[in-house]
Amino acid sequence: MKNLLLVAVLAVFSCISSENAQAQAFEKGQKNFSVGVGFGYGLGVNASVDVGISDLLSVGAIGAFSSRNYGYLVSSNYRVTYIGVGGRVAAHVGKYLKDLGIDDNKIDPYVGLMGGFRAVKYNDSYSSNYNGTSAGLMLGGFVGARYYFKEKVGIYAEGGFPYSTVGITFKF
Numbered sequence: 827m828k829n830l831l832l833v834a835v836l837a838v839f840s841c842i843s844s845e846n847a848q849a850q851a852f853e854k855g856q857k858n859f860s861v862g863v864g865f866g867y868g869l870g871v872n873a874s875v876d877v878g879i880s881d882l883l884s885v886g887a888i889g890a891f892s893s894r895n896y897g898y899l900v901s902s903n904y905r906v907t908y909i910g911v912g913g914r915v916a917a918h919v920g921k922y923l924k925d926l927g928i929d930d931n932k933i934d935p936y937v938g939l940m941g942g943f944r945a946v947k948y949n950d951s952y953s954s955n956y957n958g959t960s961a962g963l964m965l966g967g968f969v970g971a972r973y974y975f976k977e978k979v980g981i982y983a984e985g986g987f988p989y990s991t992v993g994i995t996f997k998f
Contacts, residue, residue, distance in 0.1 A: 851934040851974065852918040854878045858886075858972070860982050862993015867908040868894025872991040874914065884916045888940055890989050904950045910964050910988070912942015932980075934972040941965050944988070964988060 856878040864872035870892025876884040889911050896904040916938030923930040944964035968986030972995050975981070982995045 851920045851930050851932060851972070852878060852881070852884075852936075854881050856884075857998040858884075858995055859998065860972075860993060860995040862982065862991040864890055864892055864989050864991045866890070866892055866987075866989040867906065868892040870908070870989075872989055872993070876914070876916065878918075881921065882917055882919075884918060884936075884938075886914050886916075888912055888914050888942070888989075892989075904948070906946065906948045908944060908946050910942060910944040912940055912964055914938055914940040914968075916968075916970075932974050934974075936971070937967075937969050939965075939967050940986075 858876045859873070860876075861871070861873045864870040870890060872888065872890045874886055874888040876886035878884045891907075891909050893905060893907040896906070916936040918934055918936045920930045920934045920936075923933065923935070942964045943961065945959065945961045947959045949958075966987040966989070968984045968990075970982060970984030970986075972980050972982040974995075974997065978997045980995050980997070981993070983992045984990060
């Protein structure tokens with residue numbers, strides 16, 4: 827799974843040489859909505875909204891759902907489902923790419939922290955002794971990048987804990 831994420835991030839960075847986009851990567855007041863396939867506690871979906879509060883920082887919200895099935899016996903089916911909601915803050919470092927000679931108009935690299943609430947449901951069709959729910963605090967961090975191939979549309983990849991994701995992003 828880590829190799830898949832690495833390939834996705836490298837694919838985003840390799841697209842830098844494309845000449846189709848005319849957008850600035852990140853600025854104050856910018857709003858992004860991103861939705862993607864999540865990897866973490868099993869395959870799932872992630873969605874996030876970010877608002878630029880400065881040319882360097884954004885704040886936002888994240889929601890995630892994932893579920894994983896463990897079929898460890900022929901007649902048993904153990905499933906774990908996770909739902910997470912929370913807030914996030916990110917530092918966007920794209921404006922420093924110019925110093926390295928990289929075009930920062932299409933790529934938005936960032937690093938951030940997240941925190942929120944996670945609910946977990948687990949059940950086992952073999953025995954009722956292994957069924958239940960749990961909830962608690964969710965804390966994590968991430969590193970990611972958005973690449974805009976159109977002025978308002980792009981792709982993104984984030985690697986981190988508890989969720990990693992790849993998908994599509996929209997700029998408003």
